[in-house]
Every structure is written in C-alpha cells, then in structure tokens.
Amino acid sequence: METTLKKIPLLDVPAQTRPIRAELEKAIGRVLDHGRYILGPEVAEFEKAVAAYCGTKFAVACASGSDALLLALMAIGVGPGDRVITTPYSFFATVSAITRLGATPVFIDIDPATYNLDATAVTRHLAAASADEVRATRAILPVHLYGQCADMNALNEVAARYGIPVVEDAAQAIGAEYRGRRAGAMSLCGCFSFFPSKNLGGMGDGGMLTTNDDTFAAKLRLLRTHGAEKKYYHRVVGINSRLDTLQAAILLVKLRYLDEWTERRRAIAAIYNRVLADTRAITLPVESPECRHIYNQFIVRVPRRDQVREALAEAGIASEIYYPVPLHRQECFASLGYQTGDLPHSEAAAASTLALPISHEHADADIEHIAATLERIASKR
Numbered sequence: 001m002e003t004t005l006k007k008i009p010l011l012d013v014p015a016q017t018r019p020i021r022a023e024l025e026k027a028i029g030r031v032l033d034h035g036r037y038i039l040g041p042e043v044a045e046f047e048k049a050v051a052a053y054c055g056t057k058f059a060v061a062c063a064s065g066s067d068a069l070l071l072a073l074m075a076i077g078v079g080p081g082d083r084v085i086t087t088p089y090s091f092f093a094t095v096s097a098i099t100r101l102g103a104t105p106v107f108i109d110i111d112p113a114t115y116n117l118d119a120t121a122v123t124r125h126l127a128a129a130s131a132d133e134v135r136a137t138r139a140i141l142p143v144h145l146y147g148q149c150a151d152m153n154a155l156n157e158v159a160a161r162y163g164i165p166v167v168e169d170a171a172q173a174i175g176a177e178y179r180g181r182r183a184g185a186m187s188l189c190g191c192f193s194f195f196p197s198k199n200l201g202g203m204g205d206g207g208m209l210t211t212n213d214d215t216f217a218a219k220l221r222l223l224r225t226h227g228a229e230k231k232y233y234h235r236v237v238g239i240n241s242r243l244d245t246l247q248a249a250i251l252l253v254k255l256r257y258l259d260e261w262t263e264r265r266r267a268i269a270a271i272y273n274r275v276l277a278d279t280r281a282i283t284l285p286v287e288s289p290e291c292r293h294i295y296n297q298f299i300v301r302v303p304r305r306d307q308v309r310e311a312l313a314e315a316g317i318a319s320e321i322y323y324p325v326p327l328h329r330q331e332c333f334a335s336l337g338y339q340t341g342d343l344p345h346s347e348a349a350a351a352s353t354l355a356l357p358i359s360h361e362h363a364d365a366d367i368e369h370i371a372a373t374l375e376r377i378a379s380k381r
C-alpha cells in the first residue's frame with residue numbers, strides 16, 4: 001500500500017486568496033461597475049497608499065517591476081554609451097533594464113553575508129575608474145535582495161561623492177527597513193513589483209515607482225503614457241506601461257494585510273533559525289542589525305546543494321534556486337566579456353544557495369517538518 005506523501009509547495013496562491021476572497025470579489029465588482037479599466041480611480045488611490053506605506057511623497061504605478069526599472073533609467077536619461085553599476089546576483093530584469101537602453105552594466109560583486117551589492121567594492125571600482133568611465137556612470141542600481149536592504153548609507157555616500165543618482169530595485173522588499181527608513185525611500189527612486197510571488201502580489205503583473213522628487217515623478221508619469229500629457233501630443237518618446245485598475249483594486253485590498261503577512265514571514269524565519277541553529281552544514285541568512293528583513297525569500301547555503309534539493313523534493317518539499325547563473329555569466333551578456341572567477345562571491349552564492357518555503361500561508365508544523373527534514377538530509381552528507 002502506498003502512503004501519500006504530504007506535498008509542501010513553495011507558495012500556495014489559492015490558499016492565500018481564500019481568507020480574503022469576499023473582499024477581493026467586492027473590489028473586482030466595483031471595477032466592473034465603473035468600467036474605467038485604464039488609470040481608473042483605484043490606481044490613484046493605490047499610488048497614494050503605496051507612497052504613504054513607503055514614506056515617499058510620490059508613487060507612480062506601471063505595468064511591472066521590470067518596467068519600473070526601465071522607466072526609472074529612462075527618466076534619468078540613461079542611453080547608449082552610458083554605464084550603470086549593479087549587482088550580478090539578482091533577477092534578470094535588473095540588468096535587462098540597463099541593456100535595453102543601450103547602456104552597459106558594470107557588475108560589482110556582492111557581500112557574501114547579505115547577498116547585496118558590496119558598497120566597499122563599488123567605492124574601489126569608482127576610485128580606480130578613468131575620468132571618462134566615471135562621467136559615463138549614470139546610475140547605481142542596488143537590489144534589496146530577498147527582502148533585506150542593501151547598505152544604503154555607504155552606497156548613497158559614494159554616489160553623492162561622484163554625483164551619481166541611486167535607484168533601488170526594491171521588487172523583493174516592500175516594507176523592508178534600513179535604519180528606520182523604508183525600501184524605495186532612500187534614493188532618487190524605488191522600483192517595486194507586484195508579481196504574484198512577491199510579498200504584495202497581484203493577480204497578474206504590476207509595478208510601482210516611488211520618489212520624493214516631484215520633477216522626477218512627473219517625468220515618470222509622462223514616460224508611462226507614451227510621453228503624452230495631453231492625449232496625442234507627445235513631448236518625448238515614452239512607453240505604454242500602466243497598472244490595470246483591476247490590479248490596483250486587488251492590491252489595495254491586499255495592502256491592508258501586508259504587515260500581518262510580513263510578521264508571519266518573520267515568524268516562519270524564526271522557526272527555521274531555531275530548528276536549524278546547530279546544523280553545521282547549513283548557513284542561515286544574516287539579518288543585519290540595521291535592517292528589518294521582510295523575507296521575500298528564506299535563503300540557506302548548503303554544500304552539495306543540488307542533491308539536497310533533490311532529496312527535499314523526494315520528501316515532498318519544494319525549494320528553489322535564486323539564481324543558478326549569475327548575470328555576468330548569462331549567455332546573452334557574453335559580449336560584455338566577463339569570465340568565471342571575475343565575481344567570486346556571486347558565483348559561490350549561485351552555486352550554494354537554496355530558497356525554502358516561507359510564504360505566510362504555511363503552518364508552523366509544516367515549517368518545523370521542512371526544517372527537521374533538511375537537517376536530516378544535510379547532516380547525512
């Protein structure tokens with residue numbers, strides 16, 4: 001007789017939706033009633049709510065996190081021949097925003113403890129760069145990876161020294177804090193994603209930009225509607241990138257639960273940290289004392305990572321690798337000329353990290369079971 005294995009997914013989207021389904025249906029119904037599907041009233045309301053949540057003066061909604069990054073760099077004026085400093089250890093969109101504008105990504109390695117862009121290495125790079133290279137550097141684009149903010153004071157300091165604007169890729173970090181300030185509020189502009197697997201996820205794609213600069217906010221609004229303030233009169237060439245009213249309506253409902261869900265993620269992280277504290281083979285995530293981590297992902301390092309992942313799968317436990325190939329080693333960027341060994345901390349992270357289930361809908365018992373199973377597997381090898 002077969003025993004049925006309990007399967008634990010990385011995230012269970014229908015289970016997340018169930019408790020708030022009635023509220024979501026009401027919000028969707030209101031959009032059906034008014035019919036203003038493009039930049040309807042819920043979009044402006046959601047922009048205000050996100051600006052208040054992040055502590056910025058403005059928020060401008062767009063179609064995705066990828067577009068938010070693209071719009072931010074477009075508004076700065078990044079173009080062919082320009083350079084943008086960023087991390088090679090992130091989701092692809094961080095870098096494609098740079099290359100789509102004809103600019104060159106300058107990859108700087110990560111801090112292996114936090115997985116975020118190493119501010120000291122950025123400083124070293126700029127100190128060694130030629131005057132032309134410094135002049136061509138139009139932005140620094142750190143990522144608040146996995147839900148923990150990069151070292152923003154150090155990055156802002158070096159950026160200010162050279163007069164380079166900073167843009168935060170905060171796609172994984174809504175509500176994350178650094179020295180009491182929220183992600184997206186510590187630079188010229190923050191870029192957010194509402195992809196369903198983010199801490200605040202829509203029922204499809206969505207994105208947002210946050211800024212305290214009113215000229216910059218106006219530029220972003222112009223660029224997201226084909227560069228036209230008045231319909232059919234185009235001041236600049238923009239793109240079509242708007243958040244659907246329907247998504248804004250859904251996200252407004254879910255935003256009310258975000259803090260509760262973040263607390264739940266932090267409680268799950270605490271369970272992992274407790275059960276796995278003495279497991280020598282496993283490196284747990286480091287929460288910097290300056291930061292409030294929101295755990296979009298719970299990342300461990302483990303030797304023979306791929307075998308461990310397989311053994312977890314055999315035990316019915318889903319896990320994921322974010323990200324198996326660092327961006328400087330992606331096939332599409334071969335022409336940039338980076339080699340294996342150029343950015344060793346990013347390469348080591350790509351080879352050894354594993355993401356465990358941490359979504360708010362998981363029960364304590366499931367997390368304890370995952371942690372105990374992982375401990376057994378990792379200690380055996």
Ligand SMILES: *Cc1c(COP(=O)(O)O)cnc(C)c1O
Nearest residue numbers: 064065066091093171172193195
């Ligand atoms: C999800 C993500 C993006 C892209 O967001 P989309 O909404 O999927 O386009 C960009 N950067 C990082 C770090 C992300 O995690």
